[in-house]
Amino acid sequence: MEVHLTEREKQKLQVWSRIMPYRESFAWAIVPLFESNVAVGGAASPSSPLAPSLSGSSSQESMVEPVAKISSDSKLAQYSSGSSVIVEISNLNKVKESYTEDSLQDPKRKIHKPVKGTLRLEVEKLQTGNSDIDTVSESGSVNNEPADAVDQFVDSTFPKFPGNGSGRPQNAHFKWNVLDGKEAHRNGSAIIQGNNFELGSGDFIAFDFRATTKSEPFSQLLHCLYVYPLIVSLSRKKNLFIRVELRKDDIDILREPLEAIYPRDSGSSLQKWAHTQVAVGARIACYHDEIKICPPAIFTPQHHLLFTMFHVDLQTKLEAPKPVVIGYAALPLSTHAQLHSDIALPVLKELVPHYLQESMKERLDYLEDGKHVFRLRLRLCSSLYPTNERIRDFFLEFDRHILRTSPPWGSELLEAINSLKNVDSTELLQFLQPILNMLLHLIGDGGETLQVAAFRAMVNILTRVQQESSDGAERNRFLVTYVDYAFDDFGGRQPPVYPGLSTVWGSLARSKAKGYRVGPVYDDVLAMAWFFLELIVKSMALEQSSLFYNNIPSGDDIPPLQLKDGVFRCIMQLYDCLLTEVHERCKKGLSLAKRLNSSLAFFCYDLLSIIEPRQVFELVALYIDKFTGVCQPVLHDCKLTFLQIICDHDLFVEMPGRDPSDRNYLSSVLIQELFLTWDHEDLTQRGKCFHMVLSVCRAKKVDSGLLSYSHKYLSWENISEIFLENFSVKLVFSKKSRENLGIFLK
Secondary structure, eight states: OEEOOOHHHHHHHHHHHHSTTOOBOOEEOOOOOSOSSSOTTSOOOTTSTTOTTOOTTSOHHHHHTTTOOOOOOTTSEEEOSTTOEEEEEEEEEEOOSOOOHHHHHOTTOOOOOEEEEEEEEEEOOOOOTTSOGGGBOTTSSBOOHHHHHHHHHHHHHSOOOSSSTTSSOOOTTOOOOOOOHHHHSOOHHHHHHHTTOOOOTTOOOOOOGGGGGOSSOOOSOOEEEEEEEEEEEEEEEEEEEEEEEEESOSSOTTSOOBSOBOOSSTTOOOBSEEEOOBEEEEEEEEOOOOEEEOOOSSOOTTOEEEEEEEEOOOOOSSSOOOOEEEEEEEEEHHHHTTOOSOEEEOOBSSOOTTTTSHHHHTTSOBGGGGOOOEEEEEEEEESSSOOSHHHHHHHHHHHHHHTTOSOTTOHHHHHHHHGGGGSOHHHHHHTHHHHHHHHHHHHHHSOHHHHHHHHHHHHHHHHHHHHHTOOSOSSOHHHHHIIIIIOOOTTTTSOOSHHHHHHHHHHHHHHHHTTOOOOTHHHHHHHTHHHHHHHHHHHHHHHHHHHHTTTSOTTOOOOOBOOOHHHHHHHHHHHHHHHHHHHHHHHTTOHHHHHHHHHHHHHHHHHTTTBOHHHHHHHHHHHHHHTTTOOOHHHHHHHHHHHHHHHTSTTTTTOOOSSTTSOOHHHHHHHHHHHHHTTOSOHHHHHHHHHHHHHHHHHHTOOSSSOOSSGGGOOHHHHHHHHHHHHSOOOOOOHHHHHHHHHHHO
């Protein structure tokens, strides 16, 4: 930066150079870096130096005109390489008061005395590839510290299991695989280096706050706190600056603060404190500093920010001035960190042990008769702590319920659950995964009243997510990601949710079957049935892994899970009610019926790899009995779709019978339907029938020269031979069936 200084100003600057970091703010200018009217990741605005439509000879005045008038010198806009551009600003202004984002955007803001000087900087768009900018610190270093803090907490609380990422053996047929920990925990520095980007000692990486307002669940850990000291109002003029630090408790006032402050220069580790610039000769001291803090993963009532106010004498000429403490202010994080409004605090004259305690506050001495003379603002950017009041209340009441610190009737938690339906969609999506985890915990083990309330709230949330963030797919990608990766029992530390989920869902279904009014929520449940059915399946799979983890040799498949009679009876009742819905809605030609039918088929398909197969056969038998004697084409088509999905299972050929002495039960059901459909006039149903036959043939993997995985080498003779050998059934093809099969195989 080039500034024209008088001799007096040069002498003053020499004094300041000896007493850094106690600096006096001098001048300011604004250069917009991010587009103001598009989503994060879009193009830069015309007011940004990185606007893609601007050429190297473009006038810099057009780039920055909305916020500061720039000289039109021809050397002001020079693109160096790629998306880099040189920016020179000659219109600087004296700093006389603190400013905020809002004040900078105010067209009526007061412009103070201009400063003769030039600000020159190079701006470059950082290409981070597929990585998220959330991991980057404004200090110029990669922001891994918050992740490390949480990892240390998780590691100490929940020890890791050896082996795969999930800490348990893998079932060969279990379709949910947890990513390897090394892949999931990406090192931010490696990401930057992977894109051939190296940070220099003077580089500064800007973070766009709109990254915290994207309408999607947080995919990476983001946990940092921005502190903005604003004003200190005193009755006398002072040369005032503020030291900011994070403390673990208020017991020992001589204890060193936590190393939690991000440094201003790159390459440095976290600092113990940070200082604002000095407000010189001011009765109302104004500040515009931004201090970034790495807060703890869990806020305790004792974690707090401590602000120390210093006065520094600037009249001395021979030696560096020595700051003198004039007061302190403390701000507990657990009660204030999630607030976005301005905060006012009184200033203590002296710091004594236990200064946070209510019992001590009456004995403390304050400046300015205890008035709240210190004003500041906090901005929490966190994927751990919500700033939305309703989500925050729900998290708080849930914690109280789990810790047994709330009244046993849970009225506050019930109110918090019901208020989730009024949460803004963006914030709901951001914290979708922890909200669903907590609701499922209540559904699994929360008592009947909380179970029903949590289930209804969950249905409302799922419906909103499906409708408001739909990308055209039948299954919303955020919900699919939740089931596959986010939903967990955390190594068996949380009880399975499938018993409670089956109970509360089954109760609602039976009420509907009996003719009771259940409201529109029931149709919403049916529309999202795939989600709940997959949750039930995965919950069973997690319990299966937890039960048998220490009881099987390494490399062996996990044995099937035997469901308890009461739980299985509840699942049977729920399944029966859902089959009735398929049956009735198919007759009306509703598309929901076919989707629900496929969901029930995949439910059985998945359970064949997890629970005792004969229990699955009971569900299949219930389905077949429900559709026995049905002649309507649409119902018969549903039945064929159901069997087609089941027959694609890897272990279809090896499945046992319903009784130990019986042959393969599923093949018996399949063959029965084959004989009904061989000569059907409907080409779609006939095609499904032949597809099921080929699936069985491929599953057997016969390698005799006649057969291969391609159906081109199959004939009706080969198919008959396979069924006779494996199922002791001779398939008899009529002349018409042979012709149809030949056409299909071609």
